[in-house]
Amino acid sequence: MLPLLLALAVTGQNTTAIELKNSCPPSFELSNNNTCLLVSRYDLYDSLHDKGVGGTQTSLPKARDGFSPQQIDLGRYLFFDPLLSGNHRQACASCHQPDKGFTDGKALSTGTHGDVGNRSAPSLWNVTFLKKLFWDARADSLEQQALIPLFAAHEMANSAEQLLADLSTNKIYPALFKQAFPQAAQLELSQVATALAAFQSSLISLNSRYDQYAHGYHEALDTDEIKGLNVFRSFVARCAECHTPPLFTNQQIAVIGTPEPDGMPFDQGAGNSSDKKKLRGAFKVPSLRNIAKTAPYMHSGRFATLEEAAEFYTKGRGHAVQEQKLLLHWHIWEPKLTPEEISQISKFLHTLTDESLMPELPTALPSGLPLPAELQHNTTTAAAEATPSIAPSSEQGTQP
Incomplete structure (x- = not known):
């Protein structure tokens, strides 16, 4: 497929071109039907990933892949664009910042209008493997999960009507959506969900020092780190029974009795209705991939360090x-x-850090809006990409 070049006319400036990528992200292979399929060394193993405590050479769950390169790249733009929030100031990436393990470094996340939530932002690394999303496991798919924060009053505080109007009247996005969804007659909300799900599915972290050790290079870990792995998998500590390698979660919901921060009411978690009393205080077991980057810990950020969390x-x-x-x-x-x-x-948990497939931050957004302030410090270290400089409109929220 030839790249679709989109003209961006900026008053007083030369016309520049934007195009969505037509190649898959690293670790994905492009199939004959223009979809990206994940490939990893864990594909070589056929042992069951959902039985026992998980050996070092255990297969992964089925990935939610099969999106086109254009859908993934459109999702990348949408993920970082504050146009998706009600006041055009907050992006998905505001609470899921790349340099913080796709969290925000806060105990409790903050919404568009400054509202403080009651839970921390979970990491998005390897969400392509997860069967349930959110701390209380209320979403069954990445597409379902992607839309909920957009319309939550205490998060991005948008509405479906405003979101579709903003995207449809923009000079760039309709053509980008047409490239990502060539069979669609018009821009629809389901396409926004698909594109965001596609981008999130590309956030793969499977090449940490632990992974190198698991695949046979034992020199990847030092003596203390190997001892930590052995304690982690031992019947004494039993960490691996819930945080099962290689994903480092068993994808279950568990009641572990984490205390709330001082002054904060008890969070019912997944047991928030009368027919789920047994799950009162239950939360999804999170993956520990890149856990050293995502402090503070637990659903409400109760513990500041990994040592505090383990001591609990x-x-x-x-x-x-x-x-x-x-x-x-x-x-x-x-x-x-x-x-x-x-x-x-x-020390062992630090060996689960791998950011080698970090996606590129857009240097400019189709909306013409600037990156949210909390992300702008990343642009100095982000890899340069071939997108044009887009002059922000004089009034925030209007289209370029």
Whole structure:
């Protein structure tokens, strides 16, 4: 398919071209039907990923791939564009910042209007493998998950009507959507969800030092890190029974009894209705990939460091929320880990860091709006890409 070149007319300037990429991101192969299929060394293994504690050479769950290169690249623009928020000041990437493991570094995320939420922003690395999304596992697909924050009053505070109007009247986006969805008669909300899901599915992190060790290069980890891995997988600590390699989550929902920050009411989690009483205080077991980049930890950012999070588990079953009378997961007990073992676990978790497939930040956005302030410091280190400089309109929110 020939790239579709889109003319961007800026008053007083020469016409410049924008085009969506027609090649897949790294680690994906382009198929004959113009879809990107994920390829990794874990494809070589046929052991079950959903049984036992997970060996070092265990297969991954099925990835949610099969998007076109154009859909992925359109999703990248949308993900970083504040045009998607109600006041055109906040982007998806405001709460999922690339340099913070696709989180925001806050205990509780902040919405478009300054509203403080009741949960932290989860990382988006490797979400292509996840069966449930959000801390309370209420979304079954990336497409469903992508739209919920856009229209939540305490998050991006937009409406479907305004979002579609902003995109449809923009001088650039309609043609980009036509390139990504050539069979569609008009721009629709489902296409926004698909494009955002496509971009998120491309956020792959599978080449950490741990992965190199798992694939046979044992020199990738030092002595303390290997000891940490052994403690992590031991029947004493039992970390790997929920944070199962190689994804480092078993994708289940668990009640572990994490305390809320001081002054914050108890969060019911997945047990927020009368027919889910057994899940009261339950949250999705998160992947630990790039965990060293995503502090603070737990659903409400209760713990500042990995050591604090590990120490929470060793202090004993239900010690922090006894007054709530929760049905704690049976894996939560009293491992009585030593300070040295906790330190070794922390050192091992640092080996799960891999940002080698970090996506490029757009140097300019089709909307003509600037990147949100919290992202602009990234542009000095982001790899340069062949997109034009777009002059922001004189009034924020209007189209170029």
